Amino acid sequence: LAEALAALDPDVLITLETPAALLSDPGPLADALPFARLPRSPRAPALRTSIPLLAGAERDRIGPHPDHVFATLDLGRAVLAVMGVHLDWPTFGEQAWQLEDFNRFWRLLSTPNLVVAGDFNAAPWSAAVDRIEDIARAQVIGGVRPTYFGGVGGRGGRIPVPFGLPVDHVLVSQPIGVVDI
Secondary structure, eight states, X not given: OHHHHHHTOOSEEEEXXXXXXXXXXXXXXXHHOOEEEOOSSTTSOEEEXXXXXXXXXXXXXXXXXXXXXXXXXXOSSSEEEEEEEEOOOTTSSHHHHHHHHHHHHHTTOOOSSEEEEEEOSSOTTSHHHHHHHHHHXXXXXXXXXXXXXXXXXXXXXXXXXXXXXXXXXXXXXXXXOOOOO
């Protein structure tokens, strides 16, 4: 897995439900992306990048919710904040708690250049995604890209979703532009 991810040649990589193997022995991934915000335990979001982290950025840390990871990247003349989120299913109230926690976490920050990426377990037209857009002052990159096709079990059940649902998103703040996705 580490070799396959490194072969994608990303500048920033956010993994959700990060396997323990990527934390304990990342191999070529750590070589390609030496700067990291790693969780204390597996199955949480992790962030790796080839771009140096901003020195002394005290606000950069995992949490306060274990399903968020945040880092400020030092681009030289500017900084870029990158956040990975993994929201729970909206059916049992856990997602509402996570959104409140995201709001408290966001209030600690004041970074105009922001990318938020992750598994929102919500469609782009949902109240949850709308709420994160409002809180982060960022917009979902347009287009419909189904990423969940059901049938895997868990709280989602084994109900197939033939055409898929777009539940994984990337949001960017202005003036960040997106060339390709």
